[in-house]
Amino acid sequence: MADLVTQEPRFAQFKLVLLGESAVGKSSIVHRFVTDSFDDLRESTIGAAFLTQTIQLDERTTIKFEIWDTAGQERYKSLAPMYYRNANCALVAYDITQESSLDRAKSWIQELQKQASADIVVALVGNKLDLEAERKVSTKEAKEYADELGLIFKEISAKTGEGIKDVFHSIASKLPVEEKLNSATKRRRNIDLNRPSTNNQESCSC
Amino acid sequence: MSFNKSFNKLGSAKATASVSTAKGDSVSANPTRSESESDRGHKQLINILGQFEPHHDNKQWTSIEASTVSDQDLFANDDDSDDDGDEDDEEEEGDVIENEKLPFKEGPSIAEKDEQRIDKKPESSKLAAEVEPQVNVSNENEDSSEPDHSAIPSTAKEGIENITKGVDSIQVKSENKSKSERLTKQNSAKKTLTKFDFQRFLKQLRSKDCEPVLKYIKSFLTQFQARTWSVDEQIKLVKEFQQFIFGKLIECKPFDNLSTDEDVNNTMEGLEKFIMSRIYNDTFPPLMVERKLSPSHREDLSRDKIYHINLKKYRWIQPKHLDIHLKIDSETSFVKLAGTELSKVNDYKSPRDKIICILNCCKVIFALIRQQQKIHKVEENADIFVPLLVFVILKCKTRNLISNLSFIERFRNDRFLVGESSYYVSSLQIAANFITTIEQSLLTISAEDFAAEIENNERKLKEESIKRKREQKILEEKKAQEDAQKQGLFSPLTEMIAGTGKGEDFAPSQVLKSSAGIFQQSLSTLFSSPSRESSPVSSSVDELKTAKKQSLEESKKEARIKSERETTLKNLKQMFPDMDSEILLDIAIAKNSNIGDCIDACLELTE
Secondary structure (H helix, E strand, C coil), X not given: CHXXXXXXXXXXXXXXXXXXXXXXXXXXXXXXXXXXXXXXXXXXXXXXXXXXXEEEEECCEEEEEEEEECCCCHHHHHHCHHHHCCCCEEEEEEECCCHHHHHHHHHHHHHHHHHCCCCCEXXXXXXXXXHHHHCCCCHHHHHXXXXXXXXXXXXXXXXXXXXXXXXXXXXHHHXXXXXXXXXXXXXHHHCCCCCCCCCCCCCCCC | CHHHHHHHHHHHCCXXXXXXXHHHHHXXXXXXXXXXXXXXXXXXXXXXXXXXXXXXXXXXXXXXXXXXXXXXXXXXXXXXXXCCCCHHHHHHCCCHHHXXXXXXXXXXXXXXXXXXXXXXXXXXXXXXXXXXXXXXXXXXXXXXXXXXXXXXXXXXXXXXXXXXXXXXXXXXXXXXXXXXXXXXXXXXXHCCCCCCCHHHHHHHHCCHHHHHHHHXXXXXXXXXXXXXXXXXXXXXXXXXXXXHHHHHHCCCCCHHHXXXXXXXXXXXXXXXXXXXXXXXXXXXXXXXXXXXXXXXXXXXXXXXXXXXXXHHHCCCCXXXXXXXXXXXXXXXXXXXXXXXXXXXXXXXXXXXXXXXXXXXXXXXXXXXXXXXXXXXXXXXXXXXXXXXXXXXXXXXXXXXXXXXXXXXXXXXXXXXXXXXXXXXXHHHHHHHHHHHHCCHHHCCCCHHHHHHHHHHHHHHHHHHHHHHHHHHHHHHHHHHHHHHHHHHHHHHHHHHHHCCCXXXXXXXXXHHHHHHHHHHHHHHHHHCCCCCCCCHHHHHHHHHHHHHHHHHHHHHHHHHHHHHHHHHXXXXXHHCCCCCHHHHHHHHHHXXXXXXXXXXXXXXXXX
């Protein structure tokens, strides 16, 4: 059974955390991605704060994103590390028409670098590209910042859908897919109850 | 296998502490805990050990070699083997394990029995009649033809209705079924919650081939319970033992033929629930005996304390202080319902069941968001969900929430704590931690107003405390008076007994005998259906009694259905003030007063 799975289409799952102020439209970005994509499958059963979406990386490899929306309000900031435990990637959004939202995005990124796992793939995205006329944050400024830290950078519009697929594809292509597939296969073969985990410590507080 | 070592180590620890000492300790429970809790702890411990039969020999529990112990004992609480109709017994077993039996008792007689039990019980234990929290979670792997029991469960009775149908209800919402099927086949191990049939697992585990495995488990449980472990040791032992025993189990029939992921998952889920339910009193800090508490366990308890102190201190918090701009308050039905669902975590022992309670709570919150979307412009996302979750847990005051979360995190199989479950458990951790760290800067309120609220609340708390003390005093006085009266009532009898020989009619032996006779009679009516052997007179008396009892039950049942419907209707009217009340009534009837189903139906209608 398990063997069949590995020879047939391959499937890897990754956790993506979504960070950004409430007003930057981070939920719209994900909604656009989830509803607009190639595959109309939505697997959310409780509510839209947790969504999943799959994309086809190549002919036989499907990637599934587990998208963890986070509360953007400042008051939950100190608790956010609980969200990015075991996250493989993060999408940090700002609003190109709001200067302050980039600063806030930068502070999320700093937090990620401190608290999240070292190999986390981070994408900085500037939303509301459809409001070019009201732009306050220059592409150059944000891109330079992203390049410096080795982040994926894109300007997008959740409203028109521009650039959204690209962002998720860029993230997917930087993810350690092979590694994940190998460990998943191993796990299946051994029917391993205890995959080495970092989250079973007693630290439910932080 | 690393567990072999620790298992041997465990064995060499020579667990001499017998079951009875454990029982004794649990009786002299932690003084900081409420009496009811320690009571419950005691009962649960008895349950776990299957100690209802007085003739049962405790010593035989302590070693693997003790082959004379019937394996049935291990199952004593999971199935219907002790179906002796002893009602006291049932009353004591107000816990989940025992109730696992419910889904498979399908006959109406059983349903009746359950209902009786509910009627007898106080509100708090009614919930225990639910077998498992019902799964509201949709699951695309499920046959869509199944009746929709999804949505929000409300009361224990609905639970029974659903449960007697034997459904671990999970439903399909995916529109694109073929695609979803394809995907779940590829990845079925990683679903939010797979379908789980505990009774199937138990039935399998009972096969003759599994006897050696059961002995292992028994030995593990005894030794686990006999010693004091740190949290890390507990996690290691439990997880490694589960893995170890899973390895052993799949060598035995019928587990040697687990062909699908679903079978594998069912077995793993079954093992987790089987084991965790039995060591619950040694792993869930609020129920642990004082001497077994390790520093981390104590930390859970002290964090629970802080949590509850803050619940009191900040009980004045309103939605606006959390930037929730919706028209809700603590009396909003959705808020109450979400809280009720969450508070059920204390009624279940297995990590999976506890998680289901959390998911149900979250689902109600999203129903609230969707309902509010009709009035306000709100997006359905974490920015609104987390503040609402904070508000809900602030208002519902769930006991031991921190301990419950720690328990889940420690003992839920990592294989299953993924995806959506993991997300909502994390969200709850964030909300709970937020409450333990609340300060003025974390709320939308001016320093002045904050100080005023705190002061005002402190004054009220003091007043309430004084009032409570006064009431308690009155109650105590009343009780003392009653006791005195009772003694007065009995005194003639005592005098009579004391004055032996003075009057033949009241000779002590006779008094005792006749009262014993009455006792016997009542016992026989309790235990047996009208017996053929009994005299015609007594049998007709018995029949009369039975008939009376039955009609009483029927009328009770009717009254219950009616009151249920009224409650549901009241809730619905609050939630959907714009809807015609006759339509609401129809919905309530059609959905058997299941508030969850009703809400779904109403939402559909209003959309």
